[in-house]
Amino acid sequence: MKxxxxxxxxxxxxxxxxxxxxxxxxxxxxDAGVATLTLNRPERKNPLTFDSYAELRDLFRALNTAxxxxxxxxxxxxxxxxxxxDVHEIIGPLTKMTxxxxxxxxxxxxxxxxxMRLCPQPIIAAIDGICAGAGAMMALAADMRLGTAQAKTxxxxxxxxxxxxxxxxxxxxxxxxxxxxASELLFTGRAMNAQEGLQWGFFNALHEPAELLNQxxxxxxxxxxxxxxxxxxxxxxxxxxxxxxxxxxxxxxxQAQAICMQTRDFTRAYEAFAAKQKPVFLxx
Numbered sequence: 001m002k003x004x005x006x007x008x009x010x011x012x013x014x015x016x017x018x019x020x021x022x023x024x025x026x027x028x029x030x031d032a033g034v035a036t037l038t039l040n041r042p043e044r045k046n047p048l049t050f051d052s053y054a055e056l057r058d059l060f061r062a063l064n065t066a067x068x069x070x071x072x073x074x075x076x077x078x079x080x081x082x083x084x085x086d087v088h089e090i091i092g093p094l095t096k097m098t099x100x101x102x103x104x105x106x107x108x109x110x111x112x113x114x115x116m117r118l119c120p121q122p123i124i125a126a127i128d129g130i131c132a133g134a135g136a137m138m139a140l141a142a143d144m145r146l147g148t149a150q151a152k153t154x155x156x157x158x159x160x161x162x163x164x165x166x167x168x169x170x171x172x173x174x175x176x177x178x179x180x181x182a183s184e185l186l187f188t189g190r191a192m193n194a195q196e197g198l199q200w201g202f203f204n205a206l207h208e209p210a211e212l213l214n215q216x217x218x219x220x221x222x223x224x225x226x227x228x229x230x231x232x233x234x235x236x237x238x239x240x241x242x243x244x245x246x247x248x249x250x251x252x253x254x255q256a257q258a259i260c261m262q263t264r265d266f267t268r269a270y271e272a273f274a275a276k277q278k279p280v281f282l283x284x
Contacts, residue, residue, distance in 0.1 A: 016062055017066065018066040018068060019068045019069070021035075024051070024055060025052035025055045026039050026040055026052060027077070030068075031217075033069065033070035033221070033224035034070065034072070034221055035073070036072075036075065036213075036217065036220075037073070038075050038077050039052070039074075039081070042078025042080065045076075045078075045082070045083035046083060047086035049086050049089045050105075057111050057112040057115050061115045063119040067283075070223065071220040071223045072119075072123045072124070073123075073124050073213070074139075075127075075212075075213055076128070079129045079150075080128065080129035080130040081125070081126075081128060081130060081151070082134065082138065082139075084134045084135050084136070084156070091160065109134060109166075110168060112138070112141075112167070113168050116142065118239070120235055122143045124142060124144045125144070125146070125216075126213050126216035127139055127145055127147045127153070127212075129151065131152065131153040132155075133156055133157065134166075134167065136153050136155050139153065140173060140202075143235060146203065146206070146212060146219070147197060147203040147206050147207075148209045149206060150194065151206075153191060153202065154185075154190065154192070155169055157189065158188070159189040164185075170186065173185065175242070176202060177200040194206055225281065226281050227281045228281070229263050229284060230260045230263065233260055237249075237252065263284060264282065264284050265281045265282065268282070
């Protein structure tokens with residue numbers, strides 16, 4: 001679906017609207033700027049397939065130009081987040097593929113993580129139960145993670161005879177929980193329990209299972225009502241500054257902040273403050 005913004009301004013381009021997106025390989029819901037993606041194969045603990053990998057990648061890519069989606073919640077159905085790639089629908093066929101076919105697959109899975117990191121919307125993962133393999137990587141690629149006491153997160157690639165270096169794990173995980181802890185999880189494939197995840201900084205908070213999705217959506221709505229253009233800038237800076245020196249980062253942030261100072265939301269915040277009112281941000 002397409003819609004036009006600012007018809008009177010010829011510099012404004014055509015943008016995608018994803019409020020009415022119809023997902024084929026997972027559940028999708030939209031409410032007041034918040035898109036909720038639910039992996040919904042609960043009988044198998046929500047594993048990914050070739051098709052769901054590709055659709056998730058394409059959807060996160062499309063979010064780059066979606067003006068209606070402000071934040072994203074990613075979760076799983078039936079008391080589990082995601083058990084990784086489906087053993088029968090992915091791992092079995094992989095054992096019969098040629099090297100070019102295998103590389104096409106591994107690059108596609110990596111593209112999912114890149115598309116999550118590069119979309120401007122903050123992504124909140126709501127994690128209950130099993131969070132393993134590619135599921136753990138999707139959780140890791142989110143901007144924030146809420147969990148439950150029952151959450152078990154495992155980067156179990158070595159358990160199937162593969163390297164722990166998968167989908168960006170060796171880059172992302174040490175930055176989040178530290179080199180030594182990441183090395184342990186990636187070499188052994190053991191599950192990180194919820195308390196470890198909270199203490200190590202993987203989880204931002206833990207909630208009761210019945211409240212998990214509500215808490216994730218509450219946080220998502222809070223962010224969606226904020227200065228969403230500036231949120232996108234924050235996410236961009238968090239991603240890009242990994243490869244910068246301190247001097248480069250400070251200069252990049254100076255430029256980013258000067259850009260944000262040109263937004264109407266910045267003016268709205270000042271005017272609301274002067275009037276002793278709460279600002280109403282519109283994301284422009």
